[in-house]
Structures are given as C-alpha cells and as structure tokens.
Amino acid sequence: MKELSLVIDRLRDPTVYPAALATLVQVEGSSYRRAGARLLLGADGLRSGSISGGCLEEDLLERAKQVIATDQPQLAIYDTTSENDLVWGVGLGCHGIVRVLIEPLGRRPDWVEVVREGQRLRRDSVLEVSFEDERRADWGTRLAPLESDPKTQSSGFLFDSIPPPVLLLIFGAGDDAQPLVRLSKELGWIVHVIDPRKTFATSERFPEADQVTATPIASALASLTTDARTAAVIMTHHYVHDLPLLSGLLGRPLVYLGLLGPRKRAERLLADIEKTGRRVSAEEHARLHAPVGLDLGGDTPESVALAIVAELQAALAGRDARPLRERQRPIHQ
Numbered sequence: 001m002k003e004l005s006l007v008i009d010r011l012r013d014p015t016v017y018p019a020a021l022a023t024l025v026q027v028e029g030s031s032y033r034r035a036g037a038r039l040l041l042g043a044d045g046l047r048s049g050s051i052s053g054g055c056l057e058e059d060l061l062e063r064a065k066q067v068i069a070t071d072q073p074q075l076a077i078y079d080t081t082s083e084n085d086l087v088w089g090v091g092l093g094c095h096g097i098v099r100v101l102i103e104p105l106g107r108r109p110d111w112v113e114v115v116r117e118g119q120r121l122r123r124d125s126v127l128e129v130s131f132e133d134e135r136r137a138d139w140g141t142r143l144a145p146l147e148s149d150p151k152t153q154s155s156g157f158l159f160d161s162i163p164p165p166v167l168l169l170i171f172g173a174g175d176d177a178q179p180l181v182r183l184s185k186e187l188g189w190i191v192h193v194i195d196p197r198k199t200f201a202t203s204e205r206f207p208e209a210d211q212v213t214a215t216p217i218a219s220a221l222a223s224l225t226t227d228a229r230t231a232a233v234i235m236t237h238h239y240v241h242d243l244p245l246l247s248g249l250l251g252r253p254l255v256y257l258g259l260l261g262p263r264k265r266a267e268r269l270l271a272d273i274e275k276t277g278r279r280v281s282a283e284e285h286a287r288l289h290a291p292v293g294l295d296l297g298g299d300t301p302e303s304v305a306l307a308i309v310a311e312l313q314a315a316l317a318g319r320d321a322r323p324l325r326e327r328q329r330p331i332h333q
Contacts, residue, residue: 001187003048003050004162005188007021007038007040007049010048011108011112015043016042016044017043017106018043018071018104018105019068019105020040020041020065020068020103021039021040021102021103021105022040022060022063022064023036023100023101023129024037024098026097026098027096027098028098029096033052036160041061047061051100056078060102067104071104071106073102073103073136073139075099076099076100077098077100079097080098081096109142111125111127114143115162118164119162121164122167124161124164125162126159127142127159128144128158131156132155132156133156164229166188166255166312167227168192168232168233169226169231169233170192171195171234172194172235172236173193173194173201173202174200176235176305177193177235179302179304179305180304180308181193183306191210193211193212193213195214196214196217200214201213217244217245226253230255231255231256231315231316232249232258233257233258233308234246234260235260237261239265242269246273251284255315256316257289258292258308258312259288259289260304261290262291263291266288270285292311293308294307294310294321
C-alpha cells in the first residue's frame with residue numbers, strides 16, 4: 001500500500017511525464033511479488049515502486065525507456081522455470097513465469113484521482129489492466145467498469161482491487177508508542193495517536209504520526225469511526241483509561257484489537273466490564289489480542305513494537321504467523 005501511494009503521488013506531479021508504468025500482471029509458479037506490484041519510471045529518470053526483489057528492475061527500466069521513446073506498450077515475459085535461467089542473465093531462481101506490462105503515460109491517468117479519493121474516503125477502488133488483447137492500443141490500466149465481475153473475466157486482464165490503507169489507532173502516548181508509530185509508518189499505515197494527557201500527546205513527540213489527539217477517553221470513543229481496515233492498540237498503562245477503551249472498542253468493526261499488559265490484567269479488565277452489565281461474547285474474547293504481539297522474546301520498546309506490528313500484519317493477511325518453513329501452501333495466494 002505504501003508503494004502504491006508513492007506511485008500515485010508521483011503520478012500527480014506534472015513533471016513526471018512522459019513516464020512508463022510497469023505492472024506485474026500475471027504470475028505462474030513462484031515469484032517474489034504478487035500481481036499488482038508496480039514500478040514507475042518518470043521523465044526525470046527517478047523510479048518508484050518495485051516488481052521483484054531487484055533482479056528484474058534493471059531490464060524493466062531499459063524496456064521502460066524504450067516504451068517512453070516509442071509511446072508503445074510492451075509485455076515483458078520472464079520465464080525462470082528452467083534450471084539454467086542463469087544463462088540468459090535473469091537468474092531469479094523462483095521457478096515461475098512472470099508477465100509485466102509496461103505502458104506509456106503521456107499525462108496523468110484518469111484513475112489516479114479516483115484511487116486517491118478512494119483512499120481518503122476509505123473505500124475500495126478496482127483497476128482493470130488489459131495486457132493480451134489483440135488491439136495493442138487497448139493495453140493499459142483503467143478503472144474497472146462498475147458492472148464487471150472479475151470472476152467471470154477472460155484471461156489477459158488483471159483486476160486489481162485496491163483497499164484503503166490500514167488505519168492504526170494507538171491509545172496511549174507513552175515512550176513505548178513512539179517505535180510503534182515509526183514501524184507502522186514504514187508499512188504505509190495511517191497512524192493516529194490518542195491520549196488524554198496533553199503533555200504526552202504532541203506532534204513533537206510523534207512527528208511521524210498522521211494525527212495526534214489529546215482528548216478525554218469518552219470524547220475519543222464518541223467521535224471514533226472504524227471499519228474493517230482499522231486496527232487499535234491499547235497501551236495507556238492506566239487501568240482507569242484501559243477499562244472504558246476496551247469496553248468501547250470490543251464491539252466495533254476492527255481488523256485487530258490489541259491490549260498491552262499481562263494476561264491476568266486483561267482478564268481482570270474483561271471481568272470488570274461484565275460487572276457493568278456489558279456482556280463480553282466468546283467472539284469478542286477470541287478477537288482480543290492480549291497480551292498484544294507475537295512471542296519474539298524482546299522486552300525493549302522497539303522489540304515490543306516489532307512484535308505488535310508482526311502480529312497485526314498476520315491478522316491483516318489472515319495468516320497464523322508461523323515460520324514460513326512450516327508452511328505447506330504457497331507463500332502468496
């Protein structure tokens with residue numbers, strides 16, 4: 001998501017044109033990236049995004065220069081299924097077939113502002129990338145027709161559904177929240193820090209955060225809007241704040257809800273919530289990550305932040321966070 005945001009920001013800059021946009025449109029077998037990865041080469045020679053781990057980029061950039069010069073799209077095919085793929089210079093070692101569409105862009109595409117607005121309004125956008133139609137002029141990226149159903153489309157099209165970025169709500173502006181903000185921003189997430197203490201919840205302490213709010217807990221909950229791409233981590237270190245926060249967040253639509261602190265503390269909080277007459281369902285118990293984070297063995301603010309971000313990423317992807325060497329299915333769906 002961070003990569004796509006960077007590409008879109010550059011496409012809004014008129015000085016980037018003429019440009020070439022490379023899109024990974026199809027993968028057979030193994031590949032470092034999944035379909036939908038993008039690489040933009042601008043008129044200034046600068047690039048944004050990536051298609052692989054670095055092994056395809058050099059060739060793609062040379063092809064992109066040709067696409068800009070000729071104003072004609074190209075479909076690059078990299079076949080690494082052979083054991084001798086090192087011979088012809090790619091040497092991916094992934095044992096797959098990768099197709100990348102490189103399209104010329106003479107001006108800002110219409111879809112750029114639509115996708116950007118979708119990100120702002122937190123709604124999905126769908127792009128259609130045509131790459132094998134007989135009419136070469138039709139190759140390229142456009143907004144998918146509203147009536148289109150990706151499940152019924154023929155080959156030669158990539159339908160790329162682009163969700164809004166993850167919104168991470170961090171309740172608590174202590175020192176241990178600072179590395180959590182930094183790591184989350186590296187992943188391109190939108191981060192809001194909320195704390196009732198005005199001396200802690202400041203932009204000076206959290207310069208990377210998208211929003212820092214000093215407000216009472218009740219006010220924060222009353223004005224809060226969440227969705228299926230929203231995550232929340234409670235780390236105020238104050239029981240009097242954690243209790244209303246946990247009670248107010250348990251029933252909201254969230255992709256992830258984490259609570260910092262020992263298991264016994266979480267159990268006490270849940271018991272106290274039920275004493276108020278608010279029943280905590282088995283589903284709500286199950287979706288609460290308490291103690292928050294994966295068992296990585298660290299106890300510094302940075303290692304705790306890493307454990308939280310890793311668990312949150314697994315929740316987003318619907319994974320169980322086990323080592324990849326134990327995974328029996330392909331890494332990418």
